[in-house]
Amino acid sequence: MSNYREIVTKAVIGKAKKTSGNKFNVQTEERPDTVLGCWVINNTFNGTNNRGSVLINGAFDVNVWYSYDNDTKTAVSTQRFTYTDKMNVPLKNDTVLDNNSEIIVRSLKQPTVTNVEINNGLVELTIEKELGVEIVGNTKVKISVEDVDDDYEELIDEELDNAIEEINEEYLDTEEI
Numbered sequence: 001m002s003n004y005r006e007i008v009t010k011a012v013i014g015k016a017k018k019t020s021g022n023k024f025n026v027q028t029e030e031r032p033d034t035v036l037g038c039w040v041i042n043n044t045f046n047g048t049n050n051r052g053s054v055l056i057n058g059a060f061d062v063n064v065w066y067s068y069d070n071d072t073k074t075a076v077s078t079q080r081f082t083y084t085d086k087m088n089v090p091l092k093n094d095t096v097l098d099n100n101s102e103i104i105v106r107s108l109k110q111p112t113v114t115n116v117e118i119n120n121g122l123v124e125l126t127i128e129k130e131l132g133v134e135i136v137g138n139t140k141v142k143i144s145v146e147d148v149d150d151d152y153e154e155l156i157d158e159e160l161d162n163a164i165e166e167i168n169e170e171y172l173d174t175e176e177i
Helices: 159-163
Strands: 002-027 033-049 053-068 073-086 102-119 122-146
Touching: 002 053, 002 073, 002 102, 033 102, 033 122, 053 102, 053 122, 073 122
Parallel strands: none
Antiparallel strands: 002 122, 033 053, 053 073, 102 122
């Protein structure tokens, strides 16, 4: 005979990823002639519940290495940018995103500069990144339960019983030779 029980546990109730590219402008101290290098560092982010969708707020630093003065001198310009991404994460089994849900955001692809142009003394960048979101919430798992009285095997110590039967009662009565 089996019956069912429901277990309430925490599990991933929704999962999604999103690739996005955004344009940013870096103002340099000097008028750049050539961009020699560009990299993104210090990417930080967090996700919050925004009326049933996930709002990701983040920021990163962009370093632009450039030449100026007819390509005779170089400099590095650093600027911090913020970004906001909204993700509508599909949830499983009619669950809802509420304030008890845990939102886990991961960077699946670090922000990378994919295009750089100089336009009227301004460095224009296209930065691409991929973020993944997992939503952990309460869910129910239904399991089958079987009624079993006792699933232990009972062991009998046979050596002890045999040892008692083999006692020689005349042992003390025999003479030593």
